[in-house]
Amino acid sequence: MILHGYWRSGTSYRVRLALSLKGVVHDRATLDLRTGAQRGEAYRALNPQGLVPALQLDDGSVLTQSPAILEWLEEAYPTPPLLPADALDRAVVRSMAALIACDIHPLNNLRVLTALRAELGADETTVTRWIARWIADGFAALEPLVARHGRGFAWGDRPTLADCHLVPQLYAAERFAVDLSAFPALVAAGEAMRALPPVQAAHPDRQPDADGVAA
């Protein structure tokens, strides 16, 4: 199994977290988003959309889109589970994940920020405000959900797919200096995750392709 991704990509980070928490042995291939490697011919043969991540299985199948990859991992490697047993609880965890995957992250990824600059003439102040705005809006919605359902983690007392989405989004928020003081439940869940060795191993700065230069 090969995870095609990039150290600083939030969606790659989600999948790294799930692989690491589940102890799934895999190889890595890196696509440098800053040079557009994900749009190159070789990678597009695997994933025509030219976005990371993609999970290439040993039989040659290529899975794309992090929410779909995470659900597949949960089905193929059910232990430890990253979804609760009860259907309503699963819906809560998935709603937290979707809040990040649909309402926050898509507005702030590299191709969108590039379009804001190139097509709408946004300067860096405007882009930074744009990023912070959607993170703050989304976190304001997520905070009461985590405060209600979390007991240490985003949901309950162990990692779930909600945390696999939250940790990369917190990393992005810190990178863009978003004020997190209004989101104590989210910060606490992030800290609980970061205390776990498999989570530490998945951190962007600890990946072989990390070079500390901003994407």
Place this chain on the structure above:
Amino acid sequence: MILHGYWRSGTSYRVRLALSLKGVVHDRATLDLRTGAQRGEAYRALNPQGLVPALQLDDGSVLTQSPAILEWLEEAYPTPPLLPADALDRAVVRSMAALIACDIHPLNNLRVLTALRAELGADETTVTRWIARWIADGFAALEPLVARHGRGFAWGDRPTLADCHLVPQLYAAERFAVDLSAFPALVAAGEAMRALPPVQAAHPDRQPDADGVAA
């Protein structure tokens, strides 16, 4: 069960389609997005995020985020299934759904377009180009997937969650006059869906709150 939504909301439309295809009896409550009803106190008591849709169950539970609601419906009402039986096939269907839910729709919803106008000074020409650009980019990625995996529908020969995402996105594309000539597989899947009476019943224009005035 009460579906809180709005006739022209693409995410509400996804859930209507699944409810209709599964024959789940339910009531409806409408939130007029044009007047900001979804941000009113009454609705926020149900869904603090103030976004549609929300599915209120008979026991008082409130499910939010359409991808989470759709997965819950699939678990609670498994017949007819909207996901394939095989895990890899499910990953393909979910990747199609996520491509729309994460890479297209979030960039074009009402609150984002409002922010483009108010915060980036975008005029209507720019907003329309922005909408068309993300739909075309996403559809260009989705087309080969549907061409490969579809046999009439987006995946296989019967409706799946991929079609529940595709039909509302096609509706939005037509509304914004996006050229669909490069996406014959998507258009064909949409036509196959629209031939089904439960899909026809879920069309925005056939909802009681529809008034034909643009949101």
